[in-house]
Amino acid sequence: MADFIPKTPASSSAKSAEDSTPKKGLSLTEQLEASEVSAEGADTKVNPKVRRKKIKRTVPQARVCIHAGENNTIVTFTDLQGNKLGGCSAGMAGFKGTRKSTPYAAKVAAEKATERVQGYGIQSVTVEVKGLGPGREQSIRGLQSAGLNLDAIIDTTSIPHGGVRPPGRRRV
Numbered sequence: 001m002a003d004f005i006p007k008t009p010a011s012s013s014a015k016s017a018e019d020s021t022p023k024k025g026l027s028l029t030e031q032l033e034a035s036e037v038s039a040e041g042a043d044t045k046v047n048p049k050v051r052r053k054k055i056k057r058t059v060p061q062a063r064v065c066i067h068a069g070e071n072n073t074i075v076t077f078t079d080l081q082g083n084k085l086g087g088c089s090a091g092m093a094g095f096k097g098t099r100k101s102t103p104y105a106a107k108v109a110a111e112k113a114t115e116r117v118q119g120y121g122i123q124s125v126t127v128e129v130k131g132l133g134p135g136r137e138q139s140i141r142g143l144q145s146a147g148l149n150l151d152a153i154i155d156t157t158s159i160p161h162g163g164v165r166p167p168g169r170r171r172v
Helices: 009-018 028-046 097-101 103-116 136-145
Strands: 061-068 073-078 084-089 124-130 149-155
Touching: 061 103, 061 136, 073 103, 073 136, 084 103, 097 103, 103 136, 124 136, 136 149
Parallel strands: 061 124, 124 149
Antiparallel strands: 061 073, 073 084
């Protein structure tokens, strides 16, 4: 960028002499602004801004992962490769404290998550439910009431096999 050099009245008259249209009756600052505007206009003609069209992604089939914990219910929409499209939890839906762990909060969270991903054009979903929380069934009903077709409901809750190691013998 060029350093700012204040114009004197002699230099401003020289400037107006070299312009094709003389600017009479303008103050020094107005002349300076007018010359900047004309310089910007020349730049836009030489290098016009390229506007790229935003590509709207459509995902007709998606996966919904519901994590039904004891204290919260989290609903996440992903595409079939696992990339997150959007989601909501009972806490994000506005519930606090013990109200987050209610079935109603899970239903509202599922409906809000569906609203957030409507721009993707999702029609049918595969639901994966994980956890044994109270919002487990109601979150699925919330998805149905939002107008989505459910292809399958899969339970991915982890089941312990063999359990944890028992505690050692007490030493006194």
